[in-house]
Amino acid sequence: MVTLDTVYWKFGYASEAAQLLEVELVNVLIEYEMKQGKDIPALKKQFLEMDKFTLGRLNKALQSKSVADIDTLQHVSAAIKARNYLAHEFYCKHNFGRNTPEGRQKMFDDLKNIHQIIFEAYRRLLRLSNIEIPPLEHD
Numbered sequence: 001m002v003t004l005d006t007v008y009w010k011f012g013y014a015s016e017a018a019q020l021l022e023v024e025l026v027n028v029l030i031e032y033e034m035k036q037g038k039d040i041p042a043l044k045k046q047f048l049e050m051d052k053f054t055l056g057r058l059n060k061a062l063q064s065k066s067v068a069d070i071d072t073l074q075h076v077s078a079a080i081k082a083r084n085y086l087a088h089e090f091y092c093k094h095n096f097g098r099n100t101p102e103g104r105q106k107m108f109d110d111l112k113n114i115h116q117i118i119f120e121a122y123r124r125l126l127r128l129s130n131i132e133i134p135p136l137e138h139d
Contacts, residue, residue, distance in 0.1 A: 001101050001105075002101065002104040002108045004098055006048075006104070006108060007098065007104050007107045007108055007111065010108055010112065010115065011086075012109075013115055014086055014111050014114045014115040015086065015087075015105060016117055017118040018055075018087075018118050019108055019117055019123055020081075020119075020122050021055070021076075021079055021121055021122045021125065022055055022058065024122055024125040024126060025058040025059070025061075025062060025076070026047065026050050026053075026058065028062065028067060028068075028125055028128050028129065029050060029058070029061055029062060029067075030043060030046065030047055030050070031129060055080045055083060057074075059076055059077060059080055062067075062076065067128060068124075068125075068128060071124070072121075072124040072127075072128070075117075075121040075124050076121045076124070076125065078117050079118040079121030079122070079123065082114045082117040083118055086111075086114050086118075090107075090114075094106065094107045108133045112138075115136065116136055120136075121134050
């Protein structure tokens, strides 16, 4: 039986994956600019600007640089939708589900799916920097 603590635990892991995705989007874009020969002061300025971007804006910047293949871009777009759902709709959708074992199970299953989508996009972004990490293990 899924407890409320387990739901909150999984929510935290899914949120962590979303933050990792955001950081890696900035890293990939800065790495691209470094390879284009930008100087350090310009890179620092760009980094500070990008650090304020939304995920959607970072995604558009990634698309405009032609750094990633279509599959990676699709995963990133799906991850952004999943993250926005997590941040803005998840608790509204599940409402009082937290009060029953069945509701908590649905919440947990939803969070597992969200976490998987976001983490897989993060993995694909890491590959752009030649970093390979294993996929998520099943809970």
